[in-house]
Amino acid sequence: MSELSKCFYEATAGKTCRDLCHPEYASCWISFVESARLLLPGSFKLYLPYLVIPAIIKGGGYTRKYWRDSILGYCDLSFKTYVVAVCGLTFQCVFYKLFGELKYYWVMFFPGLFSTILSPKMSKVHQRLQGITYFNMMLEALIKQTNLSLVVALRDSKLLGTLLFMIFNARILDILQRVPVNHFWFAYPVKIKKGDVNSEDDSRVLGTIFPSAHKACSHERSCDMHILDGFLKYSLTGFIIELARFFFNKFPVLMKEPRKFLPEARRSLSMQLMFFFGSYIGAYRLIGCLLCRHFGEDRPINNQIAGFLGGLPYLIYPKYQVLTLAFTKFIEVEWDYYFKTAKKIPGWMRQLDRLPYLRIVLILGIAYLYHTIVFYPHLSPSFNRKVINYCSGNRVERLRRRLTGWMLQNEWNKA
Incomplete structure (x- = not known):
């Protein structure tokens, strides 16, 4: 004991x-x-x-x-x-x-x-959302707790974490482009279409920086609008998440003293997540478009390179939550990809696939994190503390x- x-x-x-x-x-x-x-x-x-x-x-x-x-x-x-x-x-x-x-x-x-x-019992969508969220938080707490040298190096090195995120991101986006799998991820690659050599490049900004004889990309709109739309939309998403966190943390104070709203917002709101989301999707789409222009066509290698280099903005927001989500999503999409493409699947893998693993990790994750928040609060992820205290x-x-x-x-x- x-x-x-x-x-x-x-x-x-x-x-x-x-x-x-x-x-x-x-x-x-x-x-x-x-x-x-x-x-x-x-x-x-x-x-x-x-x-x-x-x-x-x-x-x-x-x-x-x-x-x-x-x-x-x-x-x-x-x-x-x-x-x-x-x-x-x-x-x-x-x-x-x-x-x-x-x-x-x-x-x-x-x-x-x-x-x-x-x-x-939750729906499959919600069970996936909850199961992955709690598994990632449990993984974060275990990473903080362990003394294994490799995990300690990962915990302390921003560069190693960035490299792992880049690798996971590249593979996830590669699989999402290859096979129709229903998974949430930060970005969704466009399915490759054969370029029309008779089409005109309708991107003014990117066309000036890197001219192309024709529209080589697979997306429908111009490269300029494709990149700008992603940057603005994902930046707004990051800002709304940060704003929601601010309200969760400060709502009781703001209800009592509304005049403190703006000073508290200036002091508490962080733009890191907003910059990460916007830079991530902007870099991914920009690199993909540049590669299509360089090669004159869209190819799987373009998406792989863009996915790898597009992971560099992790340096802006090097959080456990992002890296553990990339790790679990990498495992999940690799598993689904194997089942969709393998010619022969071992019986033990088929049996394992039948397990309600999302419900199992949800049950164990909630139990472990409930225990951690009281007895090992220094290991408990901040989001876990907010969720449990908010709901209780x-x-x-x-x-x-x-x-x-x-x-x-x-x-x-x-x-």
């Missing part, structure tokens, strides 16, 4: 679930009712960017069906996340009643595990501080 676990049992001896989890409520039943009543808005506010950002990236072609499906999907994801939050806080009391004492792994880990297992109405944060105070008091008493 770890030292932290030992300290936990010493500090919580004689304590009840009310002492640790809900001192503001006289009984577990009242705690459950109040959680069910108060936590509903948090999940809906949390996933508001999920409704807004895809609509911005889509950039047009909205239909009634699109908005209906988007709003229903947003409500479905928000409500099921709300159910997990309420069940997680309720299971803390259930397990205390079951054991008659507070147990180390049964305060956060197993409540997170069972609340996810018993929650309503900061009850988990208050629990963590209460428990930390008890353990510190226990150590002082022994000194």
